[in-house]
Amino acid sequence: MTELKSHLKNDYKYGFVTEIESESFKKGLNEEVITQISQVKNEPQWMLDSRLKAFKYWQTLKEPRWPEFDYPEINYQDIIYYSAPKKNVEEKKSLDELDPELLKTFEKLGIPLQEQKRISGVAMDVVFDSVSVGTTHKEILDEAGVIFCSISEAIQKYPELVKKYMGTVVPYKDNFFAALNAAVFTDGSFCYIPKGVTCPMDLSTYFRINAEETGQFERTLLIADEGSFVNYLEGCTAPMRDSNQLHAAVVELVAMERAEIKYSTVQNWYAGDKDGIGGIFNFVTKRGRCLGNDSKISWTQVEAGSAITWKYPSCILQGDRSEGFFYSVALTHDKMKADTGTKMVHVGKNTKSTIIAKGISTDQSQNSYRGQVKMMKSASGARNYTQCDSMLVGDESNANTFPVIDVGNKSAIVEHEASTSRISEDQLFYLQTRGLDLEESISILVNGFCKDVFKQLPLEFSVEAVKLIEMKLENSVG
């Protein structure tokens, strides 16, 4: 039984490696490497200057160590900062002309890129190691005036937009990993929804780490102009490797007056094996600014992978009556460590925020919710509702909640609810004596627990998320 269990647990079906010829820089981080990244991307001088400025600042910083757990020292000189498939990436005309190995890879991951096989209704930008290998459904988006491309392309083609907004939500001085990202970011997505446009289809970026010893430094910038709407989805996977790999992303969202951005993530990076060997360090800064009045930003995340996750998708609610939402399910198993939550900063009047965070911890994993609700002096009539629930499976796992509430305006209202429960043998037995098999029993328990979050996801994503969580839990409980 134990054998079967451990066998099942390693059943990470995205853990394969693509054999493809890559062009990689040497390991190490210095001004020269950064200049090389900038050169290979053919960037304008201002971009390089901004990278070097961030790098100078980063060198003065110390890696943060606030969580309750230890993890191996990261040697930043032992990481490859740029790796890209050699063929077809730079001068491809259409996605059909991509290296067949790449096409095969993404097909295996469930995202066919070829013209005829594409998922309809979702435009995809696909990032493989350090580069975007292509974006689908460009024609339909062009027609609506929606810009959706890699950030590298945007720096070339839309420098004014990039200059105006990049770093305004997450400045390079924000934190250690944001500074590192600002210096060495290699690719990610850029999206601009013009005034009054409801994006004709969902936008999606898929991140794949393939090369060994490579860090992925994603940079994504999404701008929703007045009265526009966009639904954005993000997925991530990586091969199974014995060494840890770093994914340090920065995502910035800007919502103008009456604009609405819904941003959903299903994160399934390789989590390491049952002894905690290998896996991705997922150190991510995600933040949205509700710049205009009556704007809305919602973050929905299903965090089911990575050896360590530090992630706090946040909202700055600047416009009056703007609204921020954070819906999260974080599942940890084996030796995984997740420290995730959100910050809601209320600046504008009558701003509202909702936080629903669900943590499921199994095996010897650690799962923490860390959040901050800040009501500024200017935030008259602001409201927040927070609900944090933890579910423990077995008796070796660990769940924590670290909420910080900071109220600077007397008319603001903050509500906080929290609970801890356990999937117990008794619960499973009870359901089984009613004729539900183990799988159905776990499914009904988890669905019940995560219902409020799953219903925020787009349908296809929601089905995938439920399956992913069930599969991971089944291995832990069964």
Next chain:
Amino acid sequence: MLKIKNLKAAVDGTEILKGLNLEVKAGEVHAIMGPNGSGKSTLSKVVAGHPSYEVTAGDVEFEINFKYKNLLELSPDERAKEGVFLAFQYPVEVPGVSNIKFLQTAFNSVCKHQGSKALNEEDFLVFLKEKAKIMGMKDDFFYRAVNAGFSGGEKKKNEILQMAVLSPRVAFLDETDSGLDIDALRVVSNGINQLKNKHNAIVLVTHYQRLLDYIKPDYVHVLSDGKIIETGDFNLAKKLEDKGYDWLVH
């Protein structure tokens, strides 16, 4: 229908059932009484397949339409699908899952196994309303999370509602009367009586005779130290109520 032969079971290495024999036929009501710690709850749990109990010897044979199955070889859900039901002494809370969704999932799992038609949401609601009448339960009950925040009485009623929905062949009711006031006891007993028929069997596990005033057993068994030491009719229960267990045990 159910034949338990020389059943021995242990939990954490301590033997609780020490060679228990019991035969239950269709249409019968059995009562199992006995002092605290005699193994009453263990018997119900072992029959239902609780994973914490290790069966060290004996057989539990279950017969349906002349087909015999060894229950001990089946998982708890397979036993349920064959028609074994356990009403819990302490029903478990399932937060976030509505009663109706739970009942429908359970009902359809059992239907699927027994080759009858599954019901969609709409039809199931009609079916459930009919069953809930037996227990005098209102619709708002369907949409609350399973047992979460239920009063003791509501939990016990919910157990019998589940029994009504699943219509088991043999039902073990583990101290269904405990924690009930007189009115609730009457409603619950009345419900059980309505569910009783000549095709199914009921095993009442109880401390007290008062439940048996409402549900008349055909047999009363006294369980002591993991074995049935006395079997009789309703008069045995009365005698126990008057004299306690001591006269039998010693």
